[in-house]
Amino acid sequence: MYKYNDFDHAFVRTRVAEFRDQVDRRLSGSLTEEEFKPLRLKNGLYLQLHAYMLRVAVPYGTLNSRQMRQLAMIAEKWDKGYGHFTTRQNIQYNWPKLKDVPDILDALADVSMHAIQTSGNCIRNVTADHFAGAARDEIEDARITAELLRQWSTDHPEFQYLPRKFKIAVTGSPNDRAVTRAHDIGLRAIKDSEGSAGYEVLIGGGLGRTPMIGKVVRGFLPKEDLLPYIEAILRVYNLSGRRDNKYKARIKILVHETGIEELRAEIEKEFLTRKAEFPGINPELLQAIEQDFAAPIFNKLSVDNHVARVAHDKEFREWVKNNVARHKIPEYAIVTVSLKPVGGTPGDATAEQMRVMADLAETYTHDELRVSHEQNIVLPHVPKAYLPKVYDELKKAGLATPNLGLLSDIIACPGMDYCSLATARSIPIAQDIAKRFDHLQLERDIGALKIKISGCINACGHHHVGHIGILGLDKAGVENYQITLGGNATEDAHIGSRVGPGFSAEELVPALERLLKSYLQLRESPEETFYKCYNRLGMDPFKEALYPHLKPKQIKRDRA
Amino acid sequence: MSKIVRDYGFDRNILTVEDFISLATLRQGVEKPVRLDLGNDENPDGLQPYFCWLEMIRIPFPDFNDGRGFSLAKRLRQLGYEGVLRASGYLIADQYRMARLSGFDEIEIDDLLAARQPEWLWQSQVIKKKLSYQDRLLKTG
Numbered sequence: 001m002y003k004y005n006d007f008d009h010a011f012v013r014t015r016v017a018e019f020r021d022q023v024d025r026r027l028s029g030s031l032t033e034e035e036f037k038p039l040r041l042k043n044g045l046y047l048q049l050h051a052y053m054l055r056v057a058v059p060y061g062t063l064n065s066r067q068m069r070q071l072a073m074i075a076e077k078w079d080k081g082y083g084h085f086t087t088r089q090n091i092q093y094n095w096p097k098l099k100d101v102p103d104i105l106d107a108l109a110d111v112s113m114h115a116i117q118t119s120g121n122c123i124r125n126v127t128a129d130h131f132a133g134a135a136r137d138e139i140e141d142a143r144i145t146a147e148l149l150r151q152w153s154t155d156h157p158e159f160q161y162l163p164r165k166f167k168i169a170v171t172g173s174p175n176d177r178a179v180t181r182a183h184d185i186g187l188r189a190i191k192d193s194e195g196s197a198g199y200e201v202l203i204g205g206g207l208g209r210t211p212m213i214g215k216v217v218r219g220f221l222p223k224e225d226l227l228p229y230i231e232a233i234l235r236v237y238n239l240s241g242r243r244d245n246k247y248k249a250r251i252k253i254l255v256h257e258t259g260i261e262e263l264r265a266e267i268e269k270e271f272l273t274r275k276a277e278f279p280g281i282n283p284e285l286l287q288a289i290e291q292d293f294a295a296p297i298f299n300k301l302s303v304d305n306h307v308a309r310v311a312h313d314k315e316f317r318e319w320v321k322n323n324v325a326r327h328k329i330p331e332y333a334i335v336t337v338s339l340k341p342v343g344g345t346p347g348d349a350t351a352e353q354m355r356v357m358a359d360l361a362e363t364y365t366h367d368e369l370r371v372s373h374e375q376n377i378v379l380p381h382v383p384k385a386y387l388p389k390v391y392d393e394l395k396k397a398g399l400a401t402p403n404l405g406l407l408s409d410i411i412a413c414p415g416m417d418y419c420s421l422a423t424a425r426s427i428p429i430a431q432d433i434a435k436r437f438d439h440l441q442l443e444r445d446i447g448a449l450k451i452k453i454s455g456c457i458n459a460c461g462h463h464h465v466g467h468i469g470i471l472g473l474d475k476a477g478v479e480n481y482q483i484t485l486g487g488n489a490t491e492d493a494h495i496g497s498r499v500g501p502g503f504s505a506e507e508l509v510p511a512l513e514r515l516l517k518s519y520l521q522l523r524e525s526p527e528e529t530f531y532k533c534y535n536r537l538g539m540d541p542f543k544e545a546l547y548p549h550l551k552p553k554q555i556k557r558d559r560a
Numbered sequence: 561m562s563k564i565v566r567d568y569g570f571d572r573n574i575l576t577v578e579d580f581i582s583l584a585t586l587r588q589g590v591e592k593p594v595r596l597d598l599g600n601d602e603n604p605d606g607l608q609p610y611f612c613w614l615e616m617i618r619i620p621f622p623d624f625n626d627g628r629g630f631s632l633a634k635r636l637r638q639l640g641y642e643g644v645l646r647a648s649g650y651l652i653a654d655q656y657r658m659a660r661l662s663g664f665d666e667i668e669i670d671d672l673l674a675a676r677q678p679e680w681l682w683q684s685q686v687i688k689k690k691l692s693y694q695d696r697l698l699k700t701g
């Protein structure tokens with residue numbers, strides 16, 4: 001894991017002191033509310049529906065037990081005893097007081113953490129594959145690039161006042177677990193025909209009200225060109241991105257309006273100028289980062305007790321099947337701790353649960369935890385020999401729901417419960433769905449399924465790329481939920497299609513029940529997932545299930 | 561009236577509109593050193609031959625949230641411009657560091673802002689120039 005050096009420590013402390021001073025200057029009137037706003041946003045402080053919200057960065061989702069315990073302490077001391085893990089691998093506190101925020105930031109700095117650039121029109125906290133360093137299919141640990149980008153983008157003087165927010169995601173594996181195609185810049189580690197390492201660079205992906213899949217701007221970028229090339233992209237965007245309309249200000253709109261060819265030419269031109277005088281990255285610094293991410297020393301313990309427990313314990317077997325993934329070392333496993341208990345708030349963890357996870361990480365799993373963009377916590381390096389113990393501890397803490405990748409592993413944005421932009425509720429909808437299908441006992445039978453819910457068109461719940469996407473809108477004062485089908489967030493990223501008119505909150509769950517029951521009828525075998533079945537059959541049969549009162553003809557006509 | 565913010569403190573601005581020419585005028589040719597007003601949406605491509613005639617380039621910040629000027633300054637420096645770069649308009653003290661690191665030498669602000677955000681505040685930013693991840697990442701020497 002990356003360890004802060006003296007510079008990092010000094011930087012983060014200075015930044016806290018600066019923010020303390022900015023809060024004072026706001027109170028004295030030296031800063032207007034308008035001037036203060038971008039400053040507080042760049043320090044992670046949002047104004048929400050009921051209160052301030054502080055979004056803390058967990059760079060590329062990686063943290064250790066000490067940091068997790070500090071997050072628990074903050075939740076107890078300055079919030080209501082819990083925190084919310086987000087789709088950008090951050091943690092949010094929903095109830096801090098403005099006057100306490102500098103102290104919270106200091107407490108974060110105590111454990112090498114911060115809230116810098118988790119909001120505002122700047123380069124946001126860089127995200128990466130949550131299985132980095134543990135995955136089998138990995139070409140390289142994406143966090144090395146992500147940490148380099150964290151340092152480079154932190155307080156970058158040129159890019160603090162961009163037209164809009166800017167998100168970068170990195171994957172080191174061909175299996176894209178970082179949704180790189182839905183980011184302003186997506187980086188995918190690849191090797192060229194001669195075996196040199198580099199990146200495929202995508203730009204212009206994003207969800208929100210105009211969802212777009214990122215386009216390849218450079219098929220192969222040699223590693224050493226990374227920073228000058230990214231600077232070139234950012235400079236072109238900063239100068240040419242639209243500033244007249246907040247909803248058209250993301251780089252995806254620039255790509256769309258300018259065209260990828262023309263934009264690529266501009267970027268390449270800027271890149272050549274920048275590269276000519278770019279001195280290169282300090283090799284010692286780069287080495288230090290690489291060393292920090294060197295794999296831990298794996299001890300190959302006997303897996304016998306694990307195998308025995310799988311054989312005789314059905315519940316354990318179920319959990320292993322769903323929540324445990326293959327590790328690059330055969331004697332190890334990757335455990336995903338579900339923060340989606342049936343009826344709970346997706347992504348919430350209590351201080352007590354955070355401590356349990358921290359203890360497990362420290363005792364059994366090389367002291368590492370990850371936050372996944374699917375709002376779960378990952379224990380990346382668990383010796384199989386310890387899986388039974390880890391499971392038992394998790395179970396005691398209510399953290400062993402065996403639902404990973406299943407129906408109730410729902411992504412939901414904060415929605416009406418917290419967010420001032422929301423047009424509908426999101427969390428309660430997720431809870432209703434999970435409860436209903438739990439009651440029906442259908443989740444296991446339905447199998448792999450990604451449901452994603454957003455409480456307004458800004459799409460923080462990624463509904464566009466859910467196999468089933470749900471978008472909550474407001475129709476004349478009444479919540480109305482639109483369903484999209486066939487979205488995909490992986491390397492084959494795809495935007496789902498809207499099926500038809502929306503449903504009221506009461507109608508929604510029965511509609512989903514009809515939809516999924518018809519899937520069970522329609523599939524060729526249990527191996528054919530909902531997503532595969534949808535792609536084989538197209539929308540019509542599913543539309544019929546959602547709108548049983550429509551005649552088949554009408555369905556065809558509607559689609560035309 | 562306006563003030564010029566520099567690393568050592570405030571100065572009174574002595575230049576007026578007449579001291580600057582537009583990009584269109586510049587492109588018609590010059591015979592003596594001039595100062596240029598460059599819009600933050602104007603493209604500096606092809607300006608290199610004029611660089612030796614330019615004593616100053618002034619770039620406006622219509623709003624402190626509009627960061628185009630930072631990239632424009634950086635681009636000019638990378639193209640080889642070595643004369644004075646001035647930012648003018650609405651920048652706040654908290655942005656002084658960014659302006660300096662992007663290549664600006666000085667900032668022209670109006671007296672109202674100067675009263676609300678006094679000299680010492682801007683000067684407190686000078687030292688922070690040193691705390692830069694970007695400089696640190698690069699090879700030196």
Ligand code: SF4
Nearest residue numbers: 413419422455456460
């Ligand atoms: S999608 Fe809308 S409601 Fe949900 S968090 Fe984003 S802005 Fe808020």
